[in-house]
Amino acid sequence: MNLLENPAFQGAVGTGLPAPWREHPEEHDARYTTEPGAIAITVSHRSNGYAWQRPNVAGGTGYRLSARIRTEGDVSAQARLFFADVEGKIIRRAMSAEVTGTCDWTAVSAEESAPAEAVSAIIFLILFSVGDGGTARFSDPELRPVPADPRRTVACPSGAYDVLGPRVPQPPTDGLLLIPRPKRLVREPEGFPLTPETCIIIPPVPLQAHLAAARSINREVQARFGYTLAVVPPAKAPAGNGPVIAIGERGSQPFLAVAAPEIHRLEPAPGPEGYNLLVRPTGSAIVGSSPRGTWLGAQTLCQLIQHGGAALPGLSVCDWPDHPFRGLHFFAWGEAREFLLREVIDVAARFKYNHVVIECAVVNWASRPELHKPRGATRENAAAVVAAAREHLLEPIPLVQSLGHCEWLFRDGANLDICADPETPYAYDPRNPRSYDVILPIIDEAVDLFGARTVHIGHDEVRMRGRFPDPFADLFCRDVDRIAGHLRHRGVDVMLWADEVQAPGFAGHLRSLPPDAIMADWVYQPFRRYTSVDQLHGAGYRTVGATWFHPRAIAQFSRSARDSGALGMLQTTWTGYRAPGVLERELPQYAAQITAAEFFWNCEGYTGPDELPYNPAEIAAAALTRGG
Numbered sequence: 217m218n219l220l221e222n223p224a225f226q227g228a229v230g231t232g233l234p235a236p237w238r239e240h241p242e243e244h245d246a247r248y249t250t251e252p253g254a255i256a257i258t259v260s261h262r263s264n265g266y267a268w269q270r271p272n273v274a275g276g277t278g279y280r281l282s283a284r285i286r287t288e289g290d291v292s293a294q295a296r297l298f299f300a301d302v303e304g305k306i307i308r309r310a311m312s313a314e315v316t317g318t319c320d321w322t323a324v325s326a327e328e329s330a331p332a333e334a335v336s337a338i339i340f341l342i343l344f345s346v347g348d349g350g351t352a353r354f355s356d357p358e359l360r361p362v363p364a365d366p367r368r369t370v371a372c373p374s375g376a377y378d379v380l381g382p383r384v385p386q387p388p389t390d391g392l393l394l395i396p397r398p399k400r401l402v403r404e405p406e407g408f409p410l411t412p413e414t415c416i417i418i419p420p421v422p423l424q425a426h427l428a429a430a431r432s433i434n435r436e437v438q439a440r441f442g443y444t445l446a447v448v449p450p451a452k453a454p455a456g457n458g459p460v461i462a463i464g465e466r467g468s469q470p471f472l473a474v475a476a477p478e479i480h481r482l483e484p485a486p487g488p489e490g491y492n493l494l495v496r497p498t499g500s501a502i503v504g505s506s507p508r509g510t511w512l513g514a515q516t517l518c519q520l521i522q523h524g525g526a527a528l529p530g531l532s533v534c535d536w537p538d539h540p541f542r543g544l545h546f547f548a549w550g551e552a553r554e555f556l557l558r559e560v561i562d563v564a565a566r567f568k569y570n571h572v573v574i575e576c577a578v579v580n581w582a583s584r585p586e587l588h589k590p591r592g593a594t595r596e597n598a599a600a601v602v603a604a605a606r607e608h609l610l611e612p613i614p615l616v617q618s619l620g621h622c623e624w625l626f627r628d629g630a631n632l633d634i635c636a637d638p639e640t641p642y643a644y645d646p647r648n649p650r651s652y653d654v655i656l657p658i659i660d661e662a663v664d665l666f667g668a669r670t671v672h673i674g675h676d677e678v679r680m681r682g683r684f685p686d687p688f689a690d691l692f693c694r695d696v697d698r699i700a701g702h703l704r705h706r707g708v709d710v711m712l713w714a715d716e717v718q719a720p721g722f723a724g725h726l727r728s729l730p731p732d733a734i735m736a737d738w739v740y741q742p743f744r745r746y747t748s749v750d751q752l753h754g755a756g757y758r759t760v761g762a763t764w765f766h767p768r769a770i771a772q773f774s775r776s777a778r779d780s781g782a783l784g785m786l787q788t789t790w791t792g793y794r795a796p797g798v799l800e801r802e803l804p805q806y807a808a809q810i811t812a813a814e815f816f817w818n819c820e821g822y823t824g825p826d827e828l829p830y831n832p833a834e835i836a837a838a839a840l841t842r843g844g
Contacts (some may be wrong), residue, residue: 289350347747479487541784620678640682
């Protein structure tokens with residue numbers, strides 16, 4: 217029994233959708249037409265459109281959504297099956313594979329078990345474009361009950377891999393599981409015996425990176441074996457070829473050649489974050505092309521310690537990243553200090569990100585006590601997360617949502633005098649000078665708390681809710697200029713989301729924004745081409761591609777951004793400010809943090825997410841529950 221109403225799209229052929237199908241209520245640039253037995257959705261730029269309806273379902277029952285899709289142009293289309301509770305809150309998702317580019321009729325499907333509290337499903341036939349637009353046609357949609365799968369406790373984010381269900385992973389390269397996969401790795405017949413007498417040799421004048429690398433190694437040794445290693449300069453190293461781990465850069469200390477004589481005969485890893493790692497019976501050496509490279513090499517050694525035995529496997533590694541900027545975005549909750557510290561230390565640092573973008577609207581800023589929340593993040597807790605990031609060589613970037621997504625500024629009726637639409641408190645009015653009396657002191661506090669070199673100022677989806685004054689592009693540019701100029705006087709760069717600057721009517725204003733701005737171009741679907749990055753580059757901006765939970769999009773966008781010469785990639789985590797149970801509810805998003813770490817570092821290490829020799833959800837869950 218098909219639970220969808222009017223699946224044949226019967227009704228008048230022409231503009232619009234037949235009942236009970238409804239259009240995207242907020243996207244006004246998509247065009248909808250009904251054809252015999254099908255509907256067509258067309259967009260002409262970066263946009264999206266969807267047809268949807270909400271049938272009733274029974275909790276605990278399995279459902280299968282299927283449809284046929286035909287596409288033309290620079291698009292990505294799919295069918296989506298969401299489940300909602302009695303309050304309309306979405307509690308589980310499943311999505312079909314995408315049909316991309318120009319493609320003939322293709323059958324797609326998504327299957328999922330409805331949670332016990334589900335009362336309805338929301339069915340989307342959806343089209344995305346990131347560049348020049350195109351058309352998707354949908355026909356034969358069906359929603360049918362199927363046997364529930366008790367193993368499925370978290371929704372699969374896409375058809376790329378089943379987050380918790382059975383997988384048949386590929387064998388790890390050379391029998392080792394290292395995340396991300398090194399560019400070059402050669403196994404050696406003999407390993408390195410790790411004992412309590414082993415010591416870590418640091419340069420005579422150690423830098424923060426060397427000390428952090430030694431601490432990181434000792435943290436793993438303590439967790440794995442219950443002891444720590446002595447950390448000493450070369451002058452206090454054991455006589456002869458004792459069991460040592462020597463760390464540093466080429467020329468920083470002669471003991472590197474003693475620990476592993478072959479180290480200076482190896483081709484140096486390229487770039488400021490490259491490293492060579494040698495593990496031999498006589499000793500081990502980590503040689504970075506810079507102090508940061510040495511730190512990153514230590515993270516590879518830490519994984520060998522974490523998953524190996526007392527004898528580390530012998531190997532030679534030459535490794536470097538594909539992207540200079542590898543960022544992880546998450547929210548600063550008030551009640552999740554320990555969880556956030558694990559996210560920083562055991563995910564971002566361990567898997568070789570180098571930036572964390574921390575969204576901090578609920579930090580209890582001193583300049584605006586009227587916005588404080590009882591469960592907001594204290595400055596002390598936020599400072600602890602920032603300190604942990606810096607200790608682990610992660611550059612912290614505060615994200616202070618401004619212009620749009622500013623519900624937090626209007627909490628409990630505060631600051632409504634600067635609201636662009638007081639009936640829908642969402643965006644502030646850039647024409648009102650007091651808007652900057654409110655937002656700039658908060659940004660200053662974030663700069664001081666983070667020691668920030670860059671501030672992300674949001675500016676996405678500004679017109680998503682309520683009314684906003686015209687002319688939009690002029691006011692948008694004026695606002696960015698005002699904030700960027702304020703930050704420039706403090707020697708701080710500005711980063712912003714790039715969706716509004718790619719909207720219709722903005723083309724003539726794109727070059728009016730600060731030329732030193734960093735554009736974070738969020739594209740969450742897989743496409744054959746990511747033309748938006750090229751558009752931003754053509755306008756002269758540094759660009760960071762941003763992905764969400766879709767594993768194929770992560771892999772494909774990372775490769776495309778590298779080929780386009782982007783500054784790097786940013787993995788977003790949209791869990792909101794909800795701490796209790798967030799890992800269980802949002803495991804696909806945390807799995808994506810591991811997938812992104814893999815493909816941001818090494819775009820070609822695997823052909824795609826299906827080839828990964830591990831389940832990212834299992835890796836993420838183990839990291840984020842470590843020690844607690």
